[in-house]
């Protein structure tokens with residue numbers, strides 16, 4: 388195991404009129420090498436949860452263990468968690484700001500106290516990992532296409548050499564081709580051994596790529612299992628605000644891929 392959330396709860400703006408319990412007693416284990424999809428309707432707690440995984444938010448109660456260490460322990464190096472658990476936010480290209488692609492990707496590793504050569508090597512490797520060519524090193528990130536900008540932003544996180552890569556809606560706003568390219572690239576990183584967590588409202592995407600799905604509902608883990616195990620609960624998923632046509636589609640696709648769905652998909656639409 389790599390990361391454990393041990394009974395974590397999180398409350399936004401406690402003691403005010405805006406008080407909101409965003410996570411409610413969440414416990415789960417992330418194992419090395421997994422490809423996990425996190426699904427759930429808007430406001431179910433997905434973003435809050437992943438921000439706990441790299442220490443951006445601190446649980447109101449409960450704790451997180453990374454590699455066996457309690458990350459809230461005063462001796463734990465929280466800064467190291469930020470690089471070991473790489474978080475790619477929604478629309479990460481909004482955070483590009485350097486004048487060239489290479490400088491942008493180098494920004495994170497430069498702050499790790501590495502030698503100049505090591506920083507360069509990490510940037511070269513990360514740019515390659517996201518499928519961009521060295522021809523783009525000196526390009527302005529602002530002149531690239533939407534999909535390419537996003538790759539540059541992902542490369543900036545990969546250059547930190549994270550052990551877990553978390554992506555929050557990485558395909559938002561991309562056209563179908565850009566979407567498939569990014570997802571295929573992420574799948575390749577997973578094949579190369581990276582632990583990946585993909586937050587997505589698209590059940591189609593998570594069913595296609597993830598080997599485990601965590602479904603969030605009202606700040607709690609509603610389901611946690613293989614796509615087959617989770618989609619079997621399609622009626623509850625629909626009640627949780629996830630779209631019935633998407634669930635039907637996913638189950639049909641899984642059946643076509645002979646992924647052994649034993650539920651009669653024709654009943655989903657009636658549910």
Ligand code: ADP
Nearest residue numbers: 399407409427428429430431432433434435436
């Ligand atoms: P999701 O990523 O699934 O859309 P979030 O983790 O963003 O869910 O939100 C979970 C809950 O916390 C929602 O009810 C949301 O309105 C609330 N919330 C999120 N961010 C804040 C914030 N900064 N201040 C107050 N409430 C927030």
